[in-house]
Amino acid sequence: MKHIIEIKKVTKKYGDFTAVDNLSLKIQKGSFFGLLGPNGAGKTTLIKMLVGLLKPTKGTILIENQKMNRDNTFIKSKIGIVPQHINLDKELSVRENLIFSAKLYKIKGNQLHQKIEKLLAFSDLKSIENRLSKKLSGGMQRKLMITKALVNDPDILFLDEPTVGIDVNHRRKIWDMLKGMKAMGKTIILTTHYIEEAEYLCNQIGLMDQGKIFYCNTSDALKNNLGKFTVEYFNTEKITEYKYFQSIEEAKEYAHSLDTHYILRNTNLEDVFYNFTNRKVQ
C-alpha cells in the first residue's frame, strides 16, 4: 500500500465557520509528516477528523484503505494518538497508566507484562515507573503520553504539538523517541509550532492556513522554491526585510547595493513559514 492516509475533499464546518476547507492530501506509508500553520489554521480539527474524534461535514478519509469513522474499531486499533492536552490519569503511576491503556486493548497476562517492560525501556521511563504521573515534570508527562499511545503497537501515530512548553533536553529526548518510531517504519503525523522541530524530524511538510494546505513538500524543496539564499536587513522604517534569491551571486549583488547593514545566509524553513503566513492568502 503506497498511501496509508487519503484525505478526499474534506470540509469541516462549525456552524457557519469553515475550519477545514475542501482539503485533499495523500500521505505515504512510513512518512514523517509535519503540519505547520498559524493559530487557527485548522490543524487540530484536521487531526481530530483523521483519528475519528470529529466527523467531516463533507468528504472522506481513508486510513489503510478503510473509511475512517467514529465506530471503525479496526482502524482505531491501528492508530495511536497524542493529543494537545495532557491525557494521563494523574492518580496512577507511570506503569499503571500504561497498564490501564493496554487493558483497553485487551492485552493481558504475560503479553501485558512484556509489552509494558518493552515500552518502559524504549521510553527510558523504567527508573520512574512507580512515580505518580501528577508528580512528573511536563517533559516526562509528554514522554509518558507518547509511550501510552504506543501500547497497541500502532501503524500510524498522530501527535498534536507533542513538545509544547518542554525544555530543550526533554524535547530532544522526545525527538529521539519519534526518530526511533520512524526507523521502525511507523507513519507519523505531527502538528507543531516549532519550525526547527518540523525541519529536524519531518520528511514531508504541509503548510496550512485558513483550512487549506497550500504547500506540501520536503523541507529542502520548500526552501528552494522560495530561494536558497536570504538577504536580511533593517529598512529605513526600522522593519526587518527579507529578500530571497536562487543564486548566491544575485543575493550578493542585491546585498552590496544596500546602504545598510545586512546578513546574507541560507534560507531556512522559518523563512518559508514566515513568508507563507505573512503574505495574503488568496
Ligand SMILES: Nc1ncnc2c1ncn2[C@@H]1O[C@H](COP(=O)(O)OP(=O)(O)OP(=O)(O)O)[C@@H](O)[C@H]1O
Ligand atoms: N468546537 C469548535 N467550535 C467552533 N469553532 C471551533 C471549534 N474548534 C475549533 N474552532 C475554530 O476553528 C478554527 C481552527 O481551529 P483549530 O484548533 O483546528 O486550529 P489550529 O490550527 O489547531 O490552531 P492552534 O495552532 O492555535 O492550535 C479556529 O478558528 C477555531 O476557533
